[in-house]
Amino acid sequence: MTSQESEASRVGQVLAQLSSSGHRITNPRRHIVTALVQAGGHLTAEEVATAVQRRDPSVHLATVYRTLDALERAGVIIHIHLGHGRAIYHLADSSHYHLYCQQCGSVREIPQSEVDDLFALIGRAYDFEPSLGHFAIIGTCGRCIDRRGSKGNRSRGTSPESIA
Amino acid sequence: MTSQESEASRVGQVLAQLSSSGHRITNPRRHIVTALVQAGGHLTAEEVATAVQRRDPSVHLATVYRTLDALERAGVIIHIHLGHGRAIYHLADSSHYHLYCQQCGSVREIPQSEVDDLFALIGRAYDFEPSLGHFAIIGTCGRCIDRRGSKGNRSRGTSPESIA
DNA sequence: TTTATTGCAAATTATTTGCACATCA
DNA sequence: TGATGTGCAAATAATTTGCAATAAA
Numbered sequence: 001m002t003s004q005e006s007e008a009s010r011v012g013q014v015l016a017q018l019s020s021s022g023h024r025i026t027n028p029r030r031h032i033v034t035a036l037v038q039a040g041g042h043l044t045a046e047e048v049a050t051a052v053q054r055r056d057p058s059v060h061l062a063t064v065y066r067t068l069d070a071l072e073r074a075g076v077i078i079h080i081h082l083g084h085g086r087a088i089y090h091l092a093d094s095s096h097y098h099l100y101c102q103q104c105g106s107v108r109e110i111p112q113s114e115v116d117d118l119f120a121l122i123g124r125a126y127d128f129e130p131s132l133g134h135f136a137i138i139g140t141c142g143r144c145i146d147r148r149g150s151k152g153n154r155s156r157g158t159s160p161e162s163i164a
Numbered sequence: 165m166t167s168q169e170s171e172a173s174r175v176g177q178v179l180a181q182l183s184s185s186g187h188r189i190t191n192p193r194r195h196i197v198t199a200l201v202q203a204g205g206h207l208t209a210e211e212v213a214t215a216v217q218r219r220d221p222s223v224h225l226a227t228v229y230r231t232l233d234a235l236e237r238a239g240v241i242i243h244i245h246l247g248h249g250r251a252i253y254h255l256a257d258s259s260h261y262h263l264y265c266q267q268c269g270s271v272r273e274i275p276q277s278e279v280d281d282l283f284a285l286i287g288r289a290y291d292f293e294p295s296l297g298h299f300a301i302i303g304t305c306g307r308c309i310d311r312r313g314s315k316g317n318r319s320r321g322t323s324p325e326s327i328a
Numbered sequence: 329t330t331t332a333t334t335g336c337a338a339a340t341t342a343t344t345t346g347c348a349c350a351t352c353a
Numbered sequence: 354t355g356a357t358g359t360g361c362a363a364a365t366a367a368t369t370t371g372c373a374a375t376a377a378a
Contacts, residue, residue: 024332024377045368060335065368067333086367099292110290126274127306128263142291188352188357209343224360229343231358250342 010037014076014091021074028052028059032067036077042088042098042107082107101141108141174201178240178255185238192216192223196231200241206252206262206271246271265305272305 014033015025023029035051036043043051049064068089071077079087082100088107096109123129178197179189187193199215200207207215213228232253235241243251246264252271260273287293 022332026333026377028334058335062336062369063334069369070333099290099294101292108290108292126263126272128265128272128301129304129306130263130301137292137294140293142293190352190358192359222360226344226361227359233344234358 007034007037010091014071017076018071018074023070023074027056028063029067029070031055031059032064033071036071036089036091042090044086044088046086048089097137099137099141106141171198171201174255178235181240182235182238187234187238191220192227193231193234195219195223196228197235200235200253200255206254208250208252210250212253261301263301263305270305 011030011033014037015030018029018033019025031052032048034055035048039047039051045061045064045068048068049059049061052059052064068077068079072079072089076092077089078092079089080098081087082098094109095112097112099108099110100106101108175194175197178201179194182193182197183189195216196212198219199212203211203215209225209228209232212232213223213225216223216228232241232243236243236253240256241253242256243253244262245251246262258273259276261276263272263274264270265272
């Protein structure tokens, strides 16, 4: 199976799910799902719109938002927040958390299982059930830490500098 | 020392810090700092403005934002994000993280030291330095978990800010 | 045909900014 | 006095919504 074939079938699957949850299949929706599948990763609504508009410039950003919403309610995609700004969307096929670097904007995935134990501890200690899925873990990635260290060599690490 | 006295001295301290970091002391700023000190906890910019305007209605919300910004750059206050919506501000005197319940909107503080070890593990494993200070840990507080468990439905009558 | 969906423009929310005037050091 | 700070209105940024026109089932 070539990558185009598997992409096409994935698009079909997603559209089928959308359809079976009571929604109609339209041209804008086909393009939006295709963009999501082809990206393979995380896209902002605006990035989805840009990709879609390369194929059909008439598709409006508002339609993208509405479709992303419909896809999410149908359970095929998920959106998460990277701190301040926009949300990013991805297919709901793998359960992972996100590490978002405030410096360089990179997003990395970490498998859910690896962190759940840690957060379960917080939950037990504070009678609180953290939901890390919906918000990224904000911080600084290793590359940016290195870059910072080689330059000004600023006090970081244990010091309470996390106020940005 | 009465509570009014200690409040007043705290206000004085904060204003002194603001002054010594090169800013001027004005009437709006006095009121804003007082509101922050009296609240003792976490306030949104709008809540600060409301409190301030009870004493001086002419103080504009934009001034509140600008002053909060100045106070933050002077190192006396900190703001953190509760997920989607607004930011909350508090005095920078205690280092703590925040547990934000999406259901009921409650915010609880947890001492920084207790969670740092856990997050250091993530950092080591993924070459990533999480900065939890600036964003709340989102989730569901124990009371809301219980409520959800016992009633088994989604009616959350007490939620002040129901954020998806 | 009938209801969902779309495009567009206008509204929202939280915050920021340009500007002319007021005020603190 | 002269840089800072203030009130106000208008600008952002990301997203949502009302509505009349269109298209899917």
